[in-house]
Amino acid sequence: MATTILTIETPSLGDRSYLAHDGEVAFVVDPQRDIDRVLDEAARAGVRITHVFETHLHNDYVTGGYALAQETGASYFVNGEDEVSFQRTPILDGQAVEVSPTMRVRAIHTPGHTFTHLSYVLEGREPAVFSGGSLLFGSTGRPDLLGEAHTDDLARHQYRSARRLAAELSDETSVMPTHGFGSFCAATSAGADATASTIGQERLINPVMSQDEEDFVAATLAGLDAYPAYYVHMGPANAAGPSAGDLSEPERADKEQIRRRLEAGEWLVDLRTRTAFAAGHVPGTFNFGLDGQFATYLGWLIPWGSPVTLLAESPEQIAEAQRELGRIGIDRPAAAATGRPEEWTDGPLATLPSARFADLAQVRHHRSVTVLDVRRVGEWREAHIDGAVHIPLHDVVTGMEQVPEGEVWVHCASGYRASIAASLIAATGRHVVVVDDSFDLSARAAGLPVVAEAPASA
CATH class of the missing domain: 3.40.250.10 (Rhodanese-like domain)
Structure with a gap:
């Protein structure tokens, strides 16, 4: 029987996990912590999970790999060079695992996202590579999550790893990354909208395949922006062998x-x-x-x-x-x-004034207001409203004193992040308006002065 590969999406984190089976047994790659989703997929397919593979110690989420292996009795494969505090089946570059008579999985060392990152190749007539945070759709995994001191070195590793996959695998090999899809673990947003790819397609479209090493490293490092602060806690949690999450109902608050x-x-x-x-x-x-x-x-x-x-x-x-x-x-x-x-309260409710960019343009003709842009640095550099104050959303809590006094109009790219920032600012008693509108579609159209260059301090 041909191997069936099921994708388990976690769109909120921009990640994918995979369950591959032959109709009887299955292996899983990079499961999320809520392993009930994986168990449900296996039950629907009528298969038994016997092997769990981890491409790397993830920085963007707590893994469910250890908990899934404990629950199912599966062998848990983690790079033998990773320092972990739990029992695992160590695996290294070039080693192969016979999951079943029709499913053979081979490890390839693909450092770059981390030093010990592995990709796993499902060999056979319909080959696939589970590339984790190495080769992504139109991009690669970011190389800066282990600290600035390692970033240049890891970027060079990432370049060579992606090219190793392209050199060793056939064009028809399906590429099955864990990251991408809007994940902050991707070095760039290129390919974020893609739903499938192959080694052959990546040869044609992925910059890592067409650039020389120096150009790739320079472009990758120049494109890196901030990543979530909680990432620093994920590696240690994953090295400790985390349990499955507790999803029981929380205490009710009156x-x-x-x-x-x-x-x-x-x-x-x-x-x-x-x-x-x-x-x-x-x-x-x-x-x-x-x-x-x-x-x-x-x-x-x-x-x-x-x-x-x-x-x-x-x-x-x-x-x-x-x-x-x-x-x-x-x-x-x-x-x-x-x-x-x-x-939820005996007191009066608060409201948050909401507006469009056209409203902002009109208001600026009549009175002085502060325009606060909470998008990321890369977005700001591409285009922003002239005269706006820039505080990325992730800096608003610690940089609240930088928000000017008086009336503040907050915007992002679409309104979601602006609402978060506006609610944080409003809680301090400031007069704030949230711009719930598309920056790309509406800011220039409203007649606001949009400039592309960043000020020297950005």
């Missing part, structure tokens, strides 16, 4: 508990859409909508280890958020409440 937690300075996170939040919310709460990269941005901004209380319209939304947070090591919400914001 009005009094919500009030106490707000007064204590804890984070109370409203998961509703930015439109619903703007219409009415509990003063002092923050808006991280479930309709965006909720866990990425919350994990990036919240002081690590701080208690977090979740506010949502339904228990299902709480459960979804809890699953998302568990993937990045925020194990248990302190509490949760559902319903309408009127049910």
Whole structure:
């Protein structure tokens, strides 16, 4: 029987896991921490998981590999050179594993994203390479997650690793990366919209295949932007052999508990859409909508280890958020409440004025307002409103004193990050308006002065 490869998407983190089976047994590559999704896929296919392969010690999420192996009795393959505190089956470059008579998996050392990164080649008539954070669709994994001292060296490793895969594998080999798809683990956003690729396609479109090494390294390093602060906690967690996440229902918070937690300075996170939040919310709460990269941005901004209380319209939304947070090591919400914001406080609700870029253009004709751009550095450099203040979203909490006094209009690329920033700023008592609009489509069209060059201080 031919091998079937099932993709398990985690779009909120821009990652993929894989379950490959022959109708009887299966192996899994880079599972996320919520292993129930993998077990459900295996059950639907009627197969038994016997092998779990880890391409690297991930920096963007807590792995489910160890927990899945413990649950199923599968052999857990991790690079023998990785320093881990759990029992695993060590595997090194060139070693092959006979998963079944029809599935043979061979390890290839592909350093670059990490020094010990492995790719796994499923050999046979329909070959595939599970390339983890090495060769991505139209890009490669970023080389700077182990610190600045290693970045240049890892970028050169990444160049050679991608080219090694291209040299050793046939054009028809399917490329199955873990990262990409909007993940901050990708060196560039190129190929982020692709859904499939092969070695042959990557030879044609991926810059790593056409550039010489010096040009590739220079372009890669120049394109690197900030990555989420919580990444620093993921490697140690994965080296310790993390358990599966606890998805049991959190404690229910009533009005009094919500009030106490707000007064204590804890984070109370409203998961509703930015439109619903703007219409009415509990003063002092923050808006991280479930309709965006909720866990990425919350994990990036919240002081690590701080208690977090979740506010949502339904228990299902709480459960979804809890699953998302568990993937990045925020194990248990302190509490949760559902319903309408009127049910969460005895006091008056706050609102958040919302506007479009056309409104901003009109307002600037009549009075002085601060325009705050919370996009990333790379986005700012490509184009920004002349005279705007730039504080990337991930710096807003620690850089609150840099937000000018007076009326502040906050924008990002579409409105999602702007709402997060505006809710953080509004909680300090500032007068803030969130621009819920597309920067690319509307800023210039509204007549706002958009410039492409960055000021010297950016």
